[in-house]
Amino acid sequence: MTTKKIKPYQGPAGGWGALASTTRFVFGSKKPAANIRNLLRANQVKGFDCPGCAWGDEQGKHFSFCENGAKAISWEATGKQVTPGFFRQHPVSQLQHQSDYFLEYQGRIEQPMYLNRETDRYEPISWDDAFALIARHLNTLEHPDQLELYTSGRASNEAAYLYQLFGRSFGTNNFPDCSNLCHEASGVALGQAIGVGKGTVTLHDFDQADAIFVFGQNPGTNHPRMLHSLRNAARNGTAIVTFNNLKERGLERFADPQSPIEMLTPKDSRISSHYFCPRLGGDMAAIRGMAKLLLEWDAEALARGEAGLLDRDFIERHTSGLDDYLAEVAATPWEQIVEQSGLSREQITQAARVHAGAKRVIVTWAMGITQHKHSVATIRELVNLQLLRGQLGKPGAGLCPVRGHSNVQGNRTVGINEKPDTAFLARMEQHFNHPMPRRPGHNAVAAIQAMLDGESKVFIALGGNIAAAAPDTHVTARALANCTLTVQISTKLNRSHLMAGKEALILPCLGRTEEDVQASGPQFITVEDSFSMVHASQGVGKPKSPHQRSETAIIAGMARATLGSQPVDWQALADDYDRIREHIAATIPGFEQVNERLQQPGGFYLGNSAARHEWQTDNGKASFGADPLPARLIPEAITTRAQGMLSTLQTLRSHDQYNTTIYGMDDRYRGVYGQRMVIFMHPDEIKRRELQEGDWVELVSVWQDDVERKVGGFKVVAYDIPPGDVAAYYPETNPLVPLHSVGDGSDTPTSKSIPVLIRKQEAPRII
Structure with a gap:
């Protein structure tokens, strides 16, 4: 280390x-x-x-x-394995004190394991006995909605489709999903505004844009291949305007490791032509300011007898709600825009001039936008900006939410949705000749609360690590422990295995890189990327253990044990994934003739109705949103409870991390090595609090209840971040996020806007 x-x-x-x-x-x-x-x-x-x-x-x-x-x-692909011998040496109560890095570093789970509460250890169990245990618990539930079926974005389309078919055939729409914790606001806002909860651009559009506006993301760590697209665009003369709370090296300069010229010379590529650091939660105000300027300049141009900036033909033919939006913009004072955004009017003007001067504009965003209380309204404001100038449905222009996990978008496409629409359920009922539940199910936050209250009894996780990913860590742990059974379908040991129910199983699955051979021969699975491209994926490595099974085979085993042969022959689907895809083709629009279309290199494009100017909204048009700016970024009810100087904390990843998986202790681009317990603060903020760089502090979040949420042992690090805002890594800071501090309309935890008190501590003891 x-x-x-x-x-x-x-x-x-x-x-x-x-x-x-x-x-x-x-x-x-x-x-x-x-x-x-x-x-x-x-x-x-x-x-x-x-x-x-x-x-x-x-x-x-x-x-x-x-x-x-x-x-x-x-x-x-590590050669290390977590065997029964490992669990004999390490009781669960001991493993609970180990770091997340230690847990996953132990390697791949070798075989199915059952938690023996008397010995406090996981012990081997056969697959048949594991499936029988699951079936016994499920078939003795008082109601199907006492089952929670969690999904990670790593799952394939085939596994996700089979999973939702299993759950709905059992009788529940409880599909809490990792997307509930990150990009739910994108789906909600885009669904309201343009009728489809996905981005409208393709990868090729980045080569044709005149300007790309990047909001709330750090591609250098979270999706580094995006830097290739941004670098190529910048070299072609595209203006890249970044709004991000922290200065991140990947959005400033990039040297392509696969370019001999950039590796053998001091040459690198400038990424952002303009870089602005708004206050946490201030992006909506900045966007509102840009729209306000565009409208002013448009009116001035028309008064001079010149062509205006707005695309009036597009607005007239394709949109509704403009008058209400114009009234809201006019009513928003510049004083509020500047104060809330943390940017000057001059800075906002610079950004607006780039948008005004570009014929083709892409707006792209990630979790820096989606994890706030007013995230849905912020994304609606991004859509408003694009609608004003007709920047949808033409080459080089559109909307691009950048998803996290590799198939989180595909999972939602094939049915992982706690609020499925009636058309989808009708297709499922007709195709499978089996009733489908109509009651709305639980999202992630609702599922945790239901388990905590004892309303939900069984929790099954198709991948992921909800104990580390969810907010209010101690509350989430109690919720899992309150279940009669928890089942984790996993590749590696993680925190969720240790926050187990009264009975618990770990079921080891194959990874994406490994060969998947079933009765009909080698199989491939499919995934959908952020650009609605669906393509095949086929592993090449030998499985680490003969006991490991594919996610699809595990789901089929649970379903067969629980439901018998209703409404399908589950084993036949596990034997040949082409059969699963035939069911997908019959019930999911866009997947017609999927097995044939997957033969073409690179897969196929699902299409996007909004990109075709087909608006699947109630009135058949794209909709302007007329949301006011938040009255305050931190509600007065919280500031009055604080009894101290508040900062706003955002949780983020280090460079040696992907989601909750921690590969190492370095965060190279931010200059942090060998450690994770740090808090990034502006030098002026450090002085204002009478601290010094290197001091140790504890963080206490402030919420509208009397629960104490605090974490300690953080080292102060000076960084280029707006004064009043601070940042630290998750999952270490997830205990500070109250379970019910969620986004309006999305229920996404507000992990980018946590009011905290910062208190100096003594240096931690080294044992």
Whole structure:
């Protein structure tokens, strides 16, 4: 492990640092030959889809992976295994005190395990006995809605479709999903505004844009392949305007590790032409300011007898609600815009001039936008900006939410939705000749509350690590422990295995990189990226253990044990995934003739109705939103309870991390090495609090209840972030996020806007 130090990073993102890190990780896994073979097949035709982010694949590239993708692939392909012997040595109560890094570093789960409460240890169990235990619990529930079926975005389309068919055939729409914790606001806002909860652009549009506006994201760590698209766009003269709370190196400069010129010379690529750091939660005000200026300039141009800036033909033919929106913009004072955004009017003017001068504009965003109380309204404001100038449905223009996990969008497409529409349920009923439940189900926050209240009894997780991913960590742990049965379908040991129900199972599954051979022969699965491209993924490595099964086979085993042969022959579907895809084709629009279309290299495009100017809204038009700016970013009810100087905390990932998986202790681009317990603060904020860099502090969140939520042992690190805002890594800070501090209309935890008190501590004791 690297020595603990803080050393500001001076180089570009990518470059030799990324190459060196990738090399260390690949060769340090003790299976370098297998890892190199895997990397050469990542994101390739007849290869497997990277288990990391959902950015689209660039066809024709021999090396189509990034540093963090290489880490994810090597992490999954480790030769280390968690055997029954490991669990004999380590009781659960002891493992609960280990770090998340330690848990996952132990390797792949070798065989099914059952938690023996008397010995406090996981012990081996056969697959048949595991399935029988699940069936016994499910078939003795008082009501189907006492079952919660959680899904990770890593699951394939085939596994996700089979999972939702299992749940709905059992009688529930309880499908809490990882998307509830991150991008739910995107789906809600886009559904309201344009009738489809997905982005409207393709990867090719980035080559044709005149301007790209990047909001609330850090591609250098979270989706590094995006930097290739931004770098190429910048080199082609595209203006890239970034709004992000922290200064992130990947949005400033990038050196392509696969470019000999950039690796062998000091040359690198400037990414952002303009970089603005708004206050946490201030993006909506900044966007409102841009719209206000565009409307003023449009009126001035018309008064001069010139063409205006607005696309009036587009607005007239394709939109509704403009008058209400114009009234709301006019009523928003500049004083509120400047104060709330944390940006000057001059800075907002610079951004608006870029938008006004571009014929083709893409707006892209991620979790820096979606994890606030007013996230849905903020995304509606982004859509408003694009609607004003007709920046939808033409080459090089549109809306682009950047999803996290590799198939989180595909899961939703094939039915992982706690609020399915009636048309989908009707198709399912007709095709399977089986009734489907109509009651709305639980999202992630509602599921945790239902388990906490004893209303839900059984929790099954198809991947993921909800104990580390969910808010209010201690509350989530109590909710899981309150279940009669928890089942975790996993590749590696994680925190959720230790926050178990009264009975608990760990069921080991194959990874994306591994061969999946069923009765009909080798199988492939499919995924959908952020650009609605569906393509095949087929693993190449040998499974680590004969006891590991595919997610699809595990779901079919649970369903067969619970439901028998109703409403399908579950084993036949597990034997041949083509049969699952035939059911998908019959019930999910856009997947017609899916098995034939998957034969084409790169897969196929599902299409996007809004990109075709077909608006699946109530009135058949795209809708302007007329939301006022929040009265206050931190409600007065909270500030009056604080009894101290509040800061606003955002949780974020380090560079050696993907979601809750921690690969190491370094955050290279932010200059943090060998440690994770740090808090990033502006130098002026450090002085204002009478602290010094290197001091130790504890964080106490303030919420509208009397529950004490605090974490301690954080080292103060100076960073380029607006005064009053601070940042620290999750899952270490997830205990500070109240379960019911959620976004309006989305129920997404507000992990980017947590009011906290910061208190100085003594340096932690080293034992």
